[in-house]
Amino acid sequence: MENKAKAELELEFISSIIRDTRKKIDDSGLSGAVWGSLVVIGVMVNYISGLTHNWSYALYVWGVLLAAGWIYSFLKFRNTRKNSIPETFGLKIQNALWRASGIAMTLIGIVCSVQFKREVSDMVPYSYIINSMAIAPLISFILGTAYYVTGYINDCKYTTRLAYGWWTGGVIIFYMKSYNTFPVFALMTILFQIVPALRYYKRSKMNSAGK
């Protein structure tokens, strides 16, 4: 009887240590909300620039937004390292995937924006390989891939389903031929990135509080 009580306590102790450790390494999801919000601002600046035919500031705004996003990501990475927060193998792959996707999206953003600036100035484009309006669908496809793999790693169907949203939305905006691609892309970012990230953040905070 005494042995049973001891065994019960021991198992409870093991579970509590594992639970507490996982809470500490759990990503809050805040990065998704921060990056998503920056993208929504940038895309809406593009939309307004398109409507007013004034593209003087769009490229600079994107420069500031991207710099802010990367500074935030760098500070977060430094904080993780400072607090000795370890990464599981799955988390390492996930972080590498999002870093690589982030770099690819930044490059697409820069290339397409440079191209766009030349197009609206009636200048000869640097390259005919990529159309400036391809920025939103291309980024949507990359985000879809990143969400799909993240959902697969974490065995989370909700995250995997977000990928289908990004891919479908990407195809739809690929066929749109006006500046309306920008608000549609902003709406997609809110629905498939910011809202899920905030939902995840709320759940992570509740877990930390032990609720």
Add this chain to the structure above:
Amino acid sequence: MTSSEFDYTLLDDIIHSRIRLAIISVLISVEEADFNFLKQNVNATDGNLSIHLKKIEEAGYLTAEKTFIDRKPNTKYRLTEAGREAFEKYVERLEKMLGR
């Protein structure tokens, strides 16, 4: 042997200590952790933690890898295959006692 006549002394001595059990439970959850992270999660003093880590290492249940981060020494600990198996066996025995 039935669960009621289970001998508690059959449990692995290396794991059957609160602090060492806590260390192994943390390492089971994260695969790899440094000294500071273990200290925070196990609530142990530096000296106490070092002694127990050494004991687990001597039993062949974990490996320590010394590296430098920003020119500061950093030791990372990781469970060995033997350590994982011993932990699994330990949990199995506890569950057996409870008839699960």
